[in-house]
Amino acid sequence: MVISCKQASGALSAARVRELTELDRACVWHPFTQEATAPPPIPIVSGRGAWLQAADGRRFLDMISSWWLCVHGHAQPVIAEAIARQARELEQVIFAGFTHEPAVRLAQRLTRLLPEGLTRVFFSDNGSTSVEVALKMAIQYHRNRGEKRFRIGVLEGGYHGDTVGAMSVGRSSGFFDVFGDYLFQVDTFAFPATWEADDGVEVREAEVLAAVDRYLSEHGSALAAMIVEPLVQGASGMRMCRPVFLQELARRVRLVGGLVIFDEVMTGFGRTGALFASEKAGVVPDIICLSKGLTGGFMPMAVTVCSQMLYEAFLGDTFDRALAHGHSFTANPLGCAAALASLDLFETGEPLRRCKVLEDIHRERLQELCHHPRVIKPRCTGVIAALNVVAAGQGGYTAVVGQKFKQFFLDRGFLIRPLGDVIYLLPPYCLTGEELHSAWDVIVEALNVVE
Numbered sequence: 001m002v003i004s005c006k007q008a009s010g011a012l013s014a015a016r017v018r019e020l021t022e023l024d025r026a027c028v029w030h031p032f033t034q035e036a037t038a039p040p041p042i043p044i045v046s047g048r049g050a051w052l053q054a055a056d057g058r059r060f061l062d063m064i065s066s067w068w069l070c071v072h073g074h075a076q077p078v079i080a081e082a083i084a085r086q087a088r089e090l091e092q093v094i095f096a097g098f099t100h101e102p103a104v105r106l107a108q109r110l111t112r113l114l115p116e117g118l119t120r121v122f123f124s125d126n127g128s129t130s131v132e133v134a135l136k137m138a139i140q141y142h143r144n145r146g147e148k149r150f151r152i153g154v155l156e157g158g159y160h161g162d163t164v165g166a167m168s169v170g171r172s173s174g175f176f177d178v179f180g181d182y183l184f185q186v187d188t189f190a191f192p193a194t195w196e197a198d199d200g201v202e203v204r205e206a207e208v209l210a211a212v213d214r215y216l217s218e219h220g221s222a223l224a225a226m227i228v229e230p231l232v233q234g235a236s237g238m239r240m241c242r243p244v245f246l247q248e249l250a251r252r253v254r255l256v257g258g259l260v261i262f263d264e265v266m267t268g269f270g271r272t273g274a275l276f277a278s279e280k281a282g283v284v285p286d287i288i289c290l291s292k293g294l295t296g297g298f299m300p301m302a303v304t305v306c307s308q309m310l311y312e313a314f315l316g317d318t319f320d321r322a323l324a325h326g327h328s329f330t331a332n333p334l335g336c337a338a339a340l341a342s343l344d345l346f347e348t349g350e351p352l353r354r355c356k357v358l359e360d361i362h363r364e365r366l367q368e369l370c371h372h373p374r375v376i377k378p379r380c381t382g383v384i385a386a387l388n389v390v391a392a393g394q395g396g397y398t399a400v401v402g403q404k405f406k407q408f409f410l411d412r413g414f415l416i417r418p419l420g421d422v423i424y425l426l427p428p429y430c431l432t433g434e435e436l437h438s439a440w441d442v443i444v445e446a447l448n449v450v451e
């Protein structure tokens with residue numbers, strides 16, 4: 001059922017590859033890319049399991065699930081078939097005043113799988129919009145109840161997407177300084193990142209919680225919500241924190257009447273070893289955001305799921321109490337069909353079993369690396385493993401060393417894309433143990449030779 005087939009369909013002629021590359025250069029603008037200096041993008045023709053087939057005949061092992069999306073690997077046949085079937089029945093219908101079975105079934109199944117109390121599903125189409133929806137829900141919830149709460153709390157390094165609200169709550173990630181003047185104010189607290197054999201974490205957590213306490217005693221009654229990437233901050237470098245910290249943070253926020261928003265756009269669907277990080281953290285948030293793995297990476301779709309109490313605050317006689325938000329593609333039936341098929345795969349238990357196998361290999365290999373002179377802060381949560389590389393020059397997302405490592409990996413057939421000086425793996429569940437070992441081998445090789 002879960003495939004790890006290495007044969008993907010065919011390469012193109014050298015002339016077609018050249019034509020594609022030139023056309024791309026002429027008309028396409030790529031995301032998060034300095035187009036003036038980046039090497040030309042690599043045309044891909046197909047994917048099977050963890051493997052990508054390039055047009056020029058090369059193959060790449062996708063060790064980051066293509067930006068964290070393809071949780072079951074590429075072209076998973078059960079999901080592909082479900083989308084094809086749905087496309088022949090109903091490809092799209094307006095979702096205001098109308099509904100359809102794939103959306104209703106998906107909402108029901110998600111609410112059963114999510115931590116108890118998260119009962120209402122609002123659909124949108126990407127991670128950023130799921131965060132915008134969560135923020136608007138939180139703000140209007142208090143307003144509908146006649147409370148003046150305008151403050152939003154965030155953790156330093158959090159990344160929540162690229163739309164204006166999402167940039168505002170993610171401004172400390174450092175990606176959005178150009179737009180600083182246009183972003184709204186948030187209140188930022190340090191993130192007590194931790195790693196293997198870290199003996200300072202309790203002190204750091206206590207310091208953050210003390211700062212939160214001081215802040216809440218002054219501004220608690222104005223706090224609308226705190227938004228958090230639970231257990232793992234993705235884009236800021238796979239930074240990990242402990243469940244106990246999230247429990248203590250959530251408790252404090254709730255005590256003053258604030259809402260807890262968990263952005264599980266990346267951590268959802270098994271990445272941390274549990275179906276949702278909330279489960280593993282032992283916290284039920286008031287609002288949860290899901291996207292990336294929701295459709296197994298096949299279709300752009302997201303959901304924002306909230307508690308019944310929150311939903312009920314939007315009921316009333318007038319439209320101004322309603323959530324005035326919606327996207328053209330809300331609850332797209334193809335996305336819903338893909339998500340339902342992906343949940344079928346999860347319900348076999350196989351993805352989470354594979355996740356455990358991969359996690360054990362991660363730990364074994366990190367253990368070997370923890371005394372390597374260039375490795376600091378080795379860490380692992382579920383299928384996510386990361387380490388920081390010691391290198392000359394500047395650290396952070398723009399660290400040059402990351403570019404060099406990325407090229408080294410590509411030259412050897414691996415899609416591993418460091419976040420600056422952080423090397424991480426976030427593979428699809430269909431990856432074999434042997435394939436994962438080969439990725440760790442190439443990382444070790446890179447650590448020994450790439451300056």
Ligand SMILES: *Cc1c(COP(=O)(O)O)cnc(C)c1O
Pocket residue numbers: 126127128129131159160161162229234235263264265266267291292
């Ligand atoms: C990727 C990501 C987003 C943004 O999702 P998009 O689909 O890229 O808009 C939001 N939050 C987290 C935690 C993410 O990893």
